[in-house]
Amino acid sequence: MRIGELAERAGTTTRTLRYYESRGLLPARRGENGYRTYDEHDLRLLRQIRTLQDFGFDLEETRPFVECLRAGHPEGDSCPASLAVYRRKLGELDTLIEELRSVRAQVAGQLLRAEQARDELAAESRVPGGPEPECELGGQTW
Amino acid sequence: MRIGELAERAGTTTRTLRYYESRGLLPARRGENGYRTYDEHDLRLLRQIRTLQDFGFDLEETRPFVECLRAGHPEGDSCPASLAVYRRKLGELDTLIEELRSVRAQVAGQLLRAEQARDELAAESRVPGGPEPECELGGQTW
C-alpha cells in the first residue's frame, strides 16, 4: 500500500503521514522506486495515533502507544507507559475543565451584572428625568 | 505616563502594549520626543483587555469592550456588542466543556479497560501455564 491509499483509508492526508515519519513516529519502508510502502499494521498504528489526536493528545503523547503496538502488544495501551499517559491526561483534563467552569461562572456573572445595570438604567430614565436611553454602539437601540 | 510605567502598572510588558497599538486596540498619543504617552483612562482600557484575556478571550473579542469604554460608557460591558460577546463566549465555553467531559469519560473508560486487561492477564499467568508477566517497555515490571 502506498502513501495515498493509507492516508485515504485512515481519513487523513499524505502530508500528515510524511510529517509523522519526519517525527519518527511512523517510519515507512521503501519500494524499488523510492515510494513509501505500508501494510495493515501501519494502518493500525496510524489509527491509534489519530484516535488519540482526536482526543486532544499531543503527537508526542501518542508515541508510547505506537511503540507498544510495534513491540507486539495487542493494544496500544497494553503497556505501562501508555497508562501513565492516560492518567496524566485525565489529570490535565480535570484541571482544564475546572478552570473553564470557573471562567464560565465568572463570565455568566459579568453578563448578569451588566444586564441588570442596563435594565436599571432603562427603568430609571423612563421615570424621573426623561427618556434618553440610547447607545450609539452596536447598531441597535436598547 | 510612558509605556514602561503603564506596562508595569498593568502587570504586562511594553512589547504587549506596542502589539495592542499595532492592532489598533490601544493607540497612544505622542510627546514631543516621539515617546508614547498614556493616561489613567488608558490604564482602564488596558486592564479591561487583560481581564478578558485572562478569561481566554481572543484579542479581537476584547475590542467591543474597549470601544465601549472609549465611547464614555461606565463599563466595558455597558454596550450590547459586549454583551453579545459574553453570550457567544458562554456558548463556546459550554460546548468546549461538554467536549472535554466527553473526552474525559472516554479516556477514563480506556484506562479502566486497559487496567482490567492487564490484571486479567496477570491473574491468568499466575495460575495455569507459568508466570511470564513481563513487559519490556516502560522500565517497570507489572
Next chain:
DNA sequence: GTTTGCCTTGACGTCGGCGTCAAGGACTAC
C-alpha cells in the same frame, strides 16, 4: 509519445500573542 496521476524532496506559509534582539535616539544624573 504523451498525457494523467501518483509519487518524491524541499521549503515556505499559517495562526496568536507576543519574546527577543539590534541599532540608534532622548533624557537624566554625575
Next chain:
DNA sequence: GTAGTCCTTGACGCCGACGTCAAGGCAAAC
C-alpha cells in the same frame, strides 16, 4: 562628556500540526 536608563522602529523567532506550493521522477493508459 559620558554613563545609564528609558524610548523608538524593524524584524526575526516561537510553538504544533500540518497546508500549500514547486520542480521533478515513475508508471500505466491512451
